[in-house]
Amino acid sequence: MGKLDLQQKLAILSDAAKYDASCASSGTAKRSSRDGSGLGSTEGSGICHAYAPDGRCISLLKILMTNFCIYDCAYCVNRVSSNVTRARFSPEEVVTLTLEFYRRNYIEGLFLSSGIIRSPDDTMADMVRIARDLRLKHNFRGYIHLKTIPDADPKLIEEAGLHADRLSINVELPTDASVRAYAPEKNPGTIRKAMADVRLTREASKDRSHTGKRPARFAPAGQSTQMIVGADGANDAAILGQSTRLYASYGLKRVYYSAFSPIPDSTAKLPLIRPPLEREHRLYQADWLLRFYGFDLAEITDGAADGNLDLTIDPKLAWALRNRHHFPLDVNRAPREMLLRIPGFGVKTVNRILTTRRHRTLRYEDLTRMGASLKKARAFITAGGWSPGALTDTADLRARFAPAPEQLSLF
Amino acid sequence: MRTIRVPELDTAAAWRTAARDLLASGTSPGEVIWQYGEAQPDLFAGGTATRPATQPASVPKSFVELSQTVCWHSDPERFARLYAFLWRLRETPGLMQDRGDAALATLRGLEKAVRRDKHKMKAFVRFREIDAEGSRRRFAAWFEPEHHIVEPMAGFFARRFGDMDWMIATPDRTLIFTDGAVSLAPGQPKPDLPEDATEGLWTTYFRNIFNPARLKIQAMQSEMPKKYWRNLPEAAAIPDMIASAEARAREMQLATPSLAPIRAGRISERLRMTDDAPAATDIEALRREAEGCTRCPLHRNATQVVMGEGPRDAPLMIVGEQPGDQEDLAGRPFVGPAGQLFDEIAGEVGLDRDRVYVTNAVKHFKFAPRGKRRLHQRPDGGEVQACKWWLDAERDLIRPKLILAMGATAAASLTGTGQGILKRRGTFETAADGTEILLTLHPSYLLRVPNAAAKDAATRDFRADLALAVAHLDG
Numbered sequence: 001m002g003k004l005d006l007q008q009k010l011a012i013l014s015d016a017a018k019y020d021a022s023c024a025s026s027g028t029a030k031r032s033s034r035d036g037s038g039l040g041s042t043e044g045s046g047i048c049h050a051y052a053p054d055g056r057c058i059s060l061l062k063i064l065m066t067n068f069c070i071y072d073c074a075y076c077v078n079r080v081s082s083n084v085t086r087a088r089f090s091p092e093e094v095v096t097l098t099l100e101f102y103r104r105n106y107i108e109g110l111f112l113s114s115g116i117i118r119s120p121d122d123t124m125a126d127m128v129r130i131a132r133d134l135r136l137k138h139n140f141r142g143y144i145h146l147k148t149i150p151d152a153d154p155k156l157i158e159e160a161g162l163h164a165d166r167l168s169i170n171v172e173l174p175t176d177a178s179v180r181a182y183a184p185e186k187n188p189g190t191i192r193k194a195m196a197d198v199r200l201t202r203e204a205s206k207d208r209s210h211t212g213k214r215p216a217r218f219a220p221a222g223q224s225t226q227m228i229v230g231a232d233g234a235n236d237a238a239i240l241g242q243s244t245r246l247y248a249s250y251g252l253k254r255v256y257y258s259a260f261s262p263i264p265d266s267t268a269k270l271p272l273i274r275p276p277l278e279r280e281h282r283l284y285q286a287d288w289l290l291r292f293y294g295f296d297l298a299e300i301t302d303g304a305a306d307g308n309l310d311l312t313i314d315p316k317l318a319w320a321l322r323n324r325h326h327f328p329l330d331v332n333r334a335p336r337e338m339l340l341r342i343p344g345f346g347v348k349t350v351n352r353i354l355t356t357r358r359h360r361t362l363r364y365e366d367l368t369r370m371g372a373s374l375k376k377a378r379a380f381i382t383a384g385g386w387s388p389g390a391l392t393d394t395a396d397l398r399a400r401f402a403p404a405p406e407q408l409s410l411f
Numbered sequence: 412m413r414t415i416r417v418p419e420l421d422t423a424a425a426w427r428t429a430a431r432d433l434l435a436s437g438t439s440p441g442e443v444i445w446q447y448g449e450a451q452p453d454l455f456a457g458g459t460a461t462r463p464a465t466q467p468a469s470v471p472k473s474f475v476e477l478s479q480t481v482c483w484h485s486d487p488e489r490f491a492r493l494y495a496f497l498w499r500l501r502e503t504p505g506l507m508q509d510r511g512d513a514a515l516a517t518l519r520g521l522e523k524a525v526r527r528d529k530h531k532m533k534a535f536v537r538f539r540e541i542d543a544e545g546s547r548r549r550f551a552a553w554f555e556p557e558h559h560i561v562e563p564m565a566g567f568f569a570r571r572f573g574d575m576d577w578m579i580a581t582p583d584r585t586l587i588f589t590d591g592a593v594s595l596a597p598g599q600p601k602p603d604l605p606e607d608a609t610e611g612l613w614t615t616y617f618r619n620i621f622n623p624a625r626l627k628i629q630a631m632q633s634e635m636p637k638k639y640w641r642n643l644p645e646a647a648a649i650p651d652m653i654a655s656a657e658a659r660a661r662e663m664q665l666a667t668p669s670l671a672p673i674r675a676g677r678i679s680e681r682l683r684m685t686d687d688a689p690a691a692t693d694i695e696a697l698r699r700e701a702e703g704c705t706r707c708p709l710h711r712n713a714t715q716v717v718m719g720e721g722p723r724d725a726p727l728m729i730v731g732e733q734p735g736d737q738e739d740l741a742g743r744p745f746v747g748p749a750g751q752l753f754d755e756i757a758g759e760v761g762l763d764r765d766r767v768y769v770t771n772a773v774k775h776f777k778f779a780p781r782g783k784r785r786l787h788q789r790p791d792g793g794e795v796q797a798c799k800w801w802l803d804a805e806r807d808l809i810r811p812k813l814i815l816a817m818g819a820t821a822a823a824s825l826t827g828t829g830q831g832i833l834k835r836r837g838t839f840e841t842a843a844d845g846t847e848i849l850l851t852l853h854p855s856y857l858l859r860v861p862n863a864a865a866k867d868a869a870t871r872d873f874r875a876d877l878a879l880a881v882a883h884l885d886g
Contacts, residue, residue: 006612007611007612007615010612010615010616010619011615011618011619012619014615014616014619014620015619015620017620018619018620018621018622019622032570032571032573033570033571033572033573033574034569034570034573034591035573035591036573036574036590036591037573037574038573038574039572039573039574039575040571041567041570041571043567043570047530047533047534048534048634049534049535050534050535050617050635050643050645051630051631051634051635052617052620052621052622052631052652053621053626053627053628053631053649053652053653053656054621054622054623054625054626054627054630054631055625055627055628055629055630055631056622056625057634058617058620061616062620063616070678070679070682071682072675072679080671080674080675080678080679081671081672081675081679082669082671083669083670083671083672097612100609100612101609101612101613101616103538103540103548103550103572103575104537104538104539104540104550104607104609104610104613105536105537105538105552105571105572106537106613139574176711185682189702189714189715192714192715193714193715193742195714196714196715196739196740196741196742197740199740200740200741244780245712245780247780247782247783248778248780248781248782248783248784248785249714249739249740249780249785250740251783259625261622261624261625262624262660262663262664263663264663264666265666265668265669266663266666266668267668268668272663272664274624274664275624275625277625277627291782352510353510355508355510356508356509356510356511358505358508359505359508359509360509360511362511363511365511366510366511367511369510369511369512369513369516370510370511
């Protein structure tokens, strides 16, 4: 095999990186290069610079430093037992690509991950070096997301957090048992410990010393993780239970759910399926209900016998259909907690209702202008000029929302 | 009838000044004709700026923000709409909060369109490198915005690309940044920009980051509408990526699993051989062993096992209930709020923590997740019993003269019952192996007692018990 040029390496190492769902570039500290002393800025909200035909945004240059790996994780395209073409960037190449892409406004920054080569410490040290060079040598003020290697020396992770905006460590699979089965070299305990360390260091970096001096900022955009959905047998209740614990324990900004997707050169251990995209979508919806809508895990998962979410309707609508005794709710009187539970109402809509109803009575027509989806909401609300009558309790209400039954394909 | 010309430059500020004057002079919206275009001082001035204000115009801040965005919209009616709304706002200041109001909904719609256009400009401008003049590298781009957003976007690009010179040409206006200075020039037709080799790399990246197994064309187009494609170098690859996706995904699914390369076996073998180094001390060995403990279900949710710490020859062993949130994260006992309170009171009675072995009756944190917090849950009898094995192992290693049991759980683990701890505190009991056990309250109880008097009493009791332990060891 001849020596690979930069373009070939980029092709291999971006192809290998695409199974990481995270692409956020938001929520970090404000930085600017207005004074001409560097390159780049971050201003709070992230920017998606392009969209691929898989509907995913491209905000960061998401690449692996190398796809050589000594681990053998069954779900991963880069596992040691796979026959994919291997390549490795030099740190300088990663730095150059990031800067040149950034200068042309293609990206918000870098999301660097890597296969494990030699040892976790060596790999992490190379990744930290790239982040350090970008920040200190090239005065790069854009966004940096480093995928942390859990077994690496905590000192390296600490330095990584000084240069990176976000650190992430993937828990990979929803239960410890499946991590042991499919990623034999990874230790779920070590992964949790690494996330705990990041949380503690982050908290310590927020405390001022007695002189009022603030320590250097540590991963200002927080930490996140990713779970693969559909590779093992875990049901949605188990997956959401795991994310609830992760959010509570380590102050994660996000848990990403990644539908297990066919990879080139698969292993016999895991069946190749069509990625469960709808399931992934429902999990994100449930995740939002848990974090922003005041739902309890049990409320979302108690409806399903097998612990999985209903794929045909969204989890909030499913909850409302199971709990019709709460409805219809009067949008002019219902408290915030209950407004948030109306299908078709988002947090913004609820806030708008609350501010407007201080001044006057809301009518049905007002709600459309406030961003509500009345197709869903109308059966569950009363407003000026609208009452659902018997609609709330009709037996076929679910059928109005679920797509028409489809004849099964023969193949 | 008054005609107000709002200039193309500094539009938002000019509208604001004009509107303020009109409002002050009591001019109703029906009497004003708004025009957009080059300012002609004789028409524009009309003496309005100098007319004394009859009343100070005061409007909600949210309206100012709204108007300063809407002014950049391309809708010819925008100035009139804003002024008409402003006129109504004088009478009903609460109008800004009324999201059901049709006129406000329209304005919010315009605002959203401008915001979106600005956001898309941030995202979809694509620079090409052009020849450098002097030390700074130079770049240029062509972009076609929908609204008059080039001027308000100047700040963003200046903050972002501070160390290079650049130009963004649009049909509406040209934005130029040279040596740190921003300037605006009139719009222009699409300039001829030189080829840039980095575009090839970028398209390579775009092609390869795409996962053909999850085709969602609609999702892509709603965020990256086709009207932008002609100025995006990567967009040329999209039709082919879509066309070949189905076949690529099918190919991956049909391919039979391959045999692992030979080196894979060798690498995995070597990895398995590098086992953990032998333990340094017996306590260390115990800790390693405990890390794999699955005697009760608590290990599933906790971060890590938290074993005790302290000198091997400590005469006093202190046993608490279980690690809390902070202990679970740090992997060390008694570092959270209860631990700090303990340290404080221990210091008062001359009990040196470094001379004591501190540990817990249960080694994993039991909790219930609530949003961003973990709520402590008391371990049940089965869990205490399961973990007693580890506590006994620690007692075997340390062989303390005295054990201080803090709280009901520790009492239950050490004496078999946790009942009536408030009555039993301050008394010595004997464990099955003859070790003396002094019972006391758990410091977290002191933190929880609601009324001040009871809290003081409990703290006094706790301090007395610690002092008793110190005296007992000295005596």
